[in-house]
Amino acid sequence: MTTSKLLVNIHEGIEIQKHLGKVYLVSGNYEYYHYLCDGFDDRGWGCGYRTLQTICSWINFNYKENGEVPSIHQIQEILVGLEDKPKSFLRSRQWIGSFEVCLVIDKLYDVPCKIVHVNKGEDLKTIVNTLVTHFEQLGSPIMMGGDIDCSSKGIMGIHVNQQGDASLLVVDPHYVGKEQSNQFLQSKGWVKWQPLNDFLSSSFYNLCLPQVRSKIKID
Template sequence: MIAAGDVLIVLFKHYGLGLFFKDISISPLQHIVRFNKGLKLESLYDCGDKDATFVGSQQWIGSIELGYCLENMAGIQSRVLTTNSGTEVIGNIRQLVLHFETCGTPIMIGGGMLAHTILGIDFNELTGESSFLVLDPHYSGDEDLHTIITRGWCGWKMPSFWKQEYFYNLLLPIPPKNVI
């Protein structure tokens, strides 16, 4: 199994700022990325991705917007993979494994109006079988790992988890060399 570094899952309320900002709190990037509510949304306005009405709103953002924020706010570059279906997510498995081996950061993935974070991949080179350790950032309850795991908020998902009818954007943050 290849995991996203030594991931400590610490969930917190996201205050309507977009699910992917919760994802970054579990990442090794949390040590160099410091967010505050106004700066998050203003960053998307400042880079031209959103208009002024977005600042102060509670609209969701996706993996592409998170990439803009990481770049504009912390100078963290990311690689983006865009797929046309869940099958194409699986087709990129070797690239995702390589990302975990070389970068170690969680992969934010959005598609079908949902957001998830891939924390690790179990991939068998011989058989091609795979599964994904997925965190669902929609969870908003207590920080109880037993509940989070037993109710499916974080767990291993089979390739069929990625739906064929949706396209997916995957954000693969590349940490600065002196961080991880």
């Protein structure tokens, strides 16, 4: 796998009251892709691509050795080649969502993905068991996006407290700046535990769950 200067596993060290519930996390390493991380200016529209790149880095670390993380332009070329997008999509600033992420992962790695659709934010609680099972059995990162809450994000874990209330471990690709540290990104909220109640109730959400098991043993 091509080495980069990106931070790895930026969720490590983040605090959660584990004694008040159970935590289920991504298994294995991933790199944190975000706005401008490779010098390409995708501010305002590239969050879906960056989350996809983060997932691709995980697949390369944990499933397909010596793989390459596709650039934004390469991702657009794949979607045009699959006839999911017209040729005008190339070098455009059109965003992508969970469905396009599924297509690219399947094309690049022959890995199927499961799409989970939630009609409104307040219904996210209905998929808690689905997410717990995903992290327990597979351990791959999840892509999450919505319509009103249109900012794509990576989900690297779920915490369920003793009352059954859940929080998602969000890795936000909207950060712009030089690589700092896990602690810096966590202190600024670029990686955080977000209670389900804090997601927009008026927005629907689509989640892309790559159906691939990490080579790293899941305890």
